[in-house]
Amino acid sequence: MDGRRIVKVRRLHHRRWVAEKLGPDAASRELEFTRKIFFLDAKNYHAWSHRQWVLQALGGWEDELDYCAQLLEEDVFNNSAWNQRYFVITKSPFLGGLKAMRDSEVDYAIEAIDANPENESPWRYLWLNDSRVHSACLRVLKAKRNFKFALSTLLDLLGLGFKPNQEIKDAITSLRTSDSGEAGSDSDLANSICSILAREDPMRANYWTWRSSKLPQAAEV
Amino acid sequence: MEPPPPPPPPPSGTTVTQRDQWRVEQEVGRIYSFFAQLPPAAQSFALEVQRDNHIEYLTRGLRGLAPSFGSLDASRPWICYWIIHSLALLGEPIDAELEDSVIDFLSRCQDPSGGYGGGPGQLPHLATTYAAVNSLITLGGSRSLSSINRDKVHNFLRQMKQPSGGFRMHDGGEIDVRACYTAISVASTLNILDDELAEKVGDFILSCQTYEGGIAGEPGSEAHGGYTFCGLATMILINEADRLDLSRLIDWVVFRQGVECGFQGRVNKLVDGCYSFWQGGACALLQKLHPFGLSEGGEDESTDSIDSSLYAASNVSEQEEQENNLESASPQVDGTCQFKQGGPQSASCSINTGNASYNFLERRAEGGSLFNSSALQQYILLCSQLPEGGFRDKPGKFRDLYHTCYCLSGLTVCQYGRSKHADSPPLPWDVVGPYSNLLEPIHPLHNVVLSKYQEANEFFAG
Numbered sequence: 001m002d003g004r005r006i007v008k009v010r011r012l013h014h015r016r017w018v019a020e021k022l023g024p025d026a027a028s029r030e031l032e033f034t035r036k037i038f039f040l041d042a043k044n045y046h047a048w049s050h051r052q053w054v055l056q057a058l059g060g061w062e063d064e065l066d067y068c069a070q071l072l073e074e075d076v077f078n079n080s081a082w083n084q085r086y087f088v089i090t091k092s093p094f095l096g097g098l099k100a101m102r103d104s105e106v107d108y109a110i111e112a113i114d115a116n117p118e119n120e121s122p123w124r125y126l127w128l129n130d131s132r133v134h135s136a137c138l139r140v141l142k143a144k145r146n147f148k149f150a151l152s153t154l155l156d157l158l159g160l161g162f163k164p165n166q167e168i169k170d171a172i173t174s175l176r177t178s179d180s181g182e183a184g185s186d187s188d189l190a191n192s193i194c195s196i197l198a199r200e201d202p203m204r205a206n207y208w209t210w211r212s213s214k215l216p217q218a219a220e221v
Numbered sequence: 222m223e224p225p226p227p228p229p230p231p232p233s234g235t236t237v238t239q240r241d242q243w244r245v246e247q248e249v250g251r252i253y254s255f256f257a258q259l260p261p262a263a264q265s266f267a268l269e270v271q272r273d274n275h276i277e278y279l280t281r282g283l284r285g286l287a288p289s290f291g292s293l294d295a296s297r298p299w300i301c302y303w304i305i306h307s308l309a310l311l312g313e314p315i316d317a318e319l320e321d322s323v324i325d326f327l328s329r330c331q332d333p334s335g336g337y338g339g340g341p342g343q344l345p346h347l348a349t350t351y352a353a354v355n356s357l358i359t360l361g362g363s364r365s366l367s368s369i370n371r372d373k374v375h376n377f378l379r380q381m382k383q384p385s386g387g388f389r390m391h392d393g394g395e396i397d398v399r400a401c402y403t404a405i406s407v408a409s410t411l412n413i414l415d416d417e418l419a420e421k422v423g424d425f426i427l428s429c430q431t432y433e434g435g436i437a438g439e440p441g442s443e444a445h446g447g448y449t450f451c452g453l454a455t456m457i458l459i460n461e462a463d464r465l466d467l468s469r470l471i472d473w474v475v476f477r478q479g480v481e482c483g484f485q486g487r488v489n490k491l492v493d494g495c496y497s498f499w500q501g502g503a504c505a506l507l508q509k510l511h512p513f514g515l516s517e518g519g520e521d522e523s524t525d526s527i528d529s530s531l532y533a534a535s536n537v538s539e540q541e542e543q544e545n546n547l548e549s550a551s552p553q554v555d556g557t558c559q560f561k562q563g564g565p566q567s568a569s570c571s572i573n574t575g576n577a578s579y580n581f582l583e584r585r586a587e588g589g590s591l592f593n594s595s596a597l598q599q600y601i602l603l604c605s606q607l608p609e610g611g612f613r614d615k616p617g618k619f620r621d622l623y624h625t626c627y628c629l630s631g632l633t634v635c636q637y638g639r640s641k642h643a644d645s646p647p648l649p650w651d652v653v654g655p656y657s658n659l660l661e662p663i664h665p666l667h668n669v670v671l672s673k674y675q676e677a678n679e680f681f682a683g
Contacts, residue, residue, distance in 0.1 A: 009395065056441075075236035077239060079489045086431075124433045152472075203482075
């Protein structure tokens with residue numbers, strides 16, 4: 001069943017109009033309505049927008065973080081659920097905002113990364129410069145599997161002024177291969193990362209070459 | 222030719238996302254493997270744009286559309302645009318009688334107080350206004366262009382404008398990034414874009430850029446390819462693109478191209494041919510923005526080798542990993558490919574919004590593509606194209622006019638992706654398949670064939 005056919009934007013918009021007239025009582029009914037859609041199609045775009053509208057206009061925030069956790073329990077790759085998590089963290093009147101939730105969210109995302117380092121969602125969710133992020137990157141690099149997001153994250157962190165420790169530097173160096181041309185004269189860590197990525201992530205070879213070309217000259221060795 | 226053996230079942234202990242992704246990779250992998258073992262002549266044929274069959278499919282669609290008045294279907298202007306734009310990309314003129322009936326039909330969709338509805342007598346709507354205007358511009362000629370009542374369209378746009386800066390799709394309709402794009406694009410092509418319409422649009426779109434880097438339809442929603450194109454194009458049209466976090470945006474967009482070689486619309490979603498335009502087109506825009514103003518580099522040579530990559534695809538059999546990923550099958554891009562940035566001179570943004578669209582064409586796109594152009598062309602031609610005519614989302618789906626339009630639009634974006642100017646002919650190796658695959662170039666902000674945009678630009682300049 002294609003969830004998109006269930007959800008017509010016009011009808012959803014009409015539901016908003018009706019719900020607005022009914023007030024906060026309509027909240028649980030609207031939330032239940034979207035929940036049913038997600039049961040069939042957990043990433044339905046317009047249903048998620050509608051759900052966000054309901055929460056902001058009519059309330060019902062109390063169980064939302066739990067609902068996100070439940071959806072991610074079922075499918076940790078559900079990017080809509082991660083997005084909703086971010087929405088709840090920043091907007092819920094019950095949670096204290098980004099600052100208050102930062103620690104637990106970093107832990108939550110890192111747990112997801114450790115379980116599935118190839119899952120892009122938690123990597124994009126990690127928008128914070130935090131030592132736990134550095135450790136997570138290191139663990140992934142050492143496993144030598146599915147490390148493209150770990151390298152990409154380290155590259156971004158280097159751009160923010162992050163100074164990696166020797167362990168991280170060694171882990172990166174060990175991913176270089178002697179016959180791929182990037183070893184030798186190039187001792188710049190960020191450039192190394194770009195070279196490794198151009199090799200390991202060939203779909204984005206142009207992008208990594210471009211990233212390397214715009215690196216500041218005085219990069220950390 | 223024996224049918225291929227049925228694919229193994231997906232690995233156990235996986236989520237819905239992983240299973241769906243795995244199935245698509247299997248299907249696409251089979252197509253690429255099959256292609257790889259074809260003799261060269263057959264490969265050549267497989268990579269050809271099947272012009273005649275596409276033209277027949279499209280023309281039949283147009284004939285079926287024009288005379289039908291009874292239907293309450295609100296998307297007929299869209300269908301007009303998808304067909305007319307596709308035919309224009311293929312360089313195929315439309316029969317004069319058919320053209321006249323389309324112009325007449327669209328004229329009847331025009332609301333007396335301004336804007337175009339989905340059909341005669343239907344309330345005006347920004348999306349159908351965009352589709353109608355783009356269709357009429359693509360048809361070209363004074364009859365078509367003069368049928369547009371610009372003053373009334375302007376009134377309609379002003380009515381849809383919201384205090385927050387965004388636009389409402391129609392009276393009582395949703396406010397989102399797509400509404401902003403359709404409004405601003407129409408205003409720009411009709412030369413009626415003014416400060417009042419542009420005011421605070423940038424604020425609204427900025428509020429829709431998410432933590433991921435892409436742009437959502439509304440503040441808080443998920444980053445999405447369609448809205449990313451719309452948001453980015455709108456910001457460029459109002460000269461506010463530099464307000465976006467461009468590096469995060471670029472990072473998000475380039476990662477949307479997966480092992481299947483096509484683009485997905487969102488993180489962890491499935492590849493879809495239409496994103497060839499929404500995401501590929503966004504990359505093309507970003508390439509021209511020169512956000513980091515670096516100095517120009519040397520010559521650019523890409524020797525993307527499809528044969529070796531598809532040979533690799535045919536060797537993808539059992540994998541140890543659960544997810545059977547096809548990363549080894551992605552086309553090899555020559556490591557010397559440099560993505561170059563233009564000089565700082567093109568960064569000067571004219572405050573005169575009326576010229577932003579035209580001036581954008583003058584910007585030089587230096588060097589290589591931000592995305593993997595040959596891989597995307599491969600996906601479009603081998604996985605989306607149907608030899609009997611039309612294009613589809615992905616293998617297993619049916620063709621439709623929307624996907625035909627956006628796959629062809631994505632294809633032309635790829636072909637001209639490294640051209641120094643919007644319409645300079647690409648080098649042979651930038652065109653996957655025979656050089657006769659070359660389509661007409663487009664204006665990358667409006668998705669209208671460039672020569673038609675230029676004709677309209679002159680027509681409405683007065």
